[in-house]
Amino acid sequence: MIPDKIVTHCPQAPYFKNTYYPKGGYVTIDQQVGDLIDFYMIQFYNQGDSQYNTYNELFVNATGKQFNGTSVSEIAKLGVPLNKLVVVKPILVNDATNTGWVDSTSLGQWAIQANTDYGWYAGIGHWQYASDLTGKTISNAAGPLISRCSQTGKCT
Numbered sequence: 747m748i749p750d751k752i753v754t755h756c757p758q759a760p761y762f763k764n765t766y767y768p769k770g771g772y773v774t775i776d777q778q779v780g781d782l783i784d785f786y787m788i789q790f791y792n793q794g795d796s797q798y799n800t801y802n803e804l805f806v807n808a809t810g811k812q813f814n815g816t817s818v819s820e821i822a823k824l825g826v827p828l829n830k831l832v833v834v835k836p837i838l839v840n841d842a843t844n845t846g847w848v849d850s851t852s853l854g855q856w857a858i859q860a861n862t863d864y865g866w867y868a869g870i871g872h873w874q875y876a877s878d879l880t881g882k883t884i885s886n887a888a889g890p891l892i893s894r895c896s897q898t899g900k901c902t
Contacts, residue, residue, distance in 0.1 A: 756787040756834070759798070759808070759816035762824060776826045787832045787871050788821075791846030798846045804833065805860045819864050828864060833857075834871035835887070837878045850886035857891040867891060867901035 757772050764770045770777070772786070790798040797813050798804045808817040822828045835853060836842035848856075853870060860866040870888040878884055895901030 752784045754785045758789045762821045773824045785832050787834050791842045801856045828866045832868045837872045850883045853887040854890040
């Protein structure tokens, strides 16, 4: 990590799938310079209409020829720390070309479930800011996890 700086990368989830990348894709990047990267803001959208739009697809077991093995827990099994894997979703259906959109309340519930199931707490990011100027959507999605972490202290 670089003192007084936060460094992020924003890959789509399949970039962690080393079967597509002879040199290992983002798994290799994490192995070689991951200590300099604070978070991977993973774009779990624009990758097919039915990808990453259920709890199972997003956190447990991604399916499909191009996407299998790229859920949050599957990326972590490849050695990338869970506390670096931030789930990024579009705020509105129209914020993505080919969706992956999930309503913010469901996303908030899934975050709690992933914390229970895996100890995941890296957080939720949204695309794009202009679609949530009041902060209501991101509050619905990330608020439950933030509250749980504050109450339990188990998110550090």
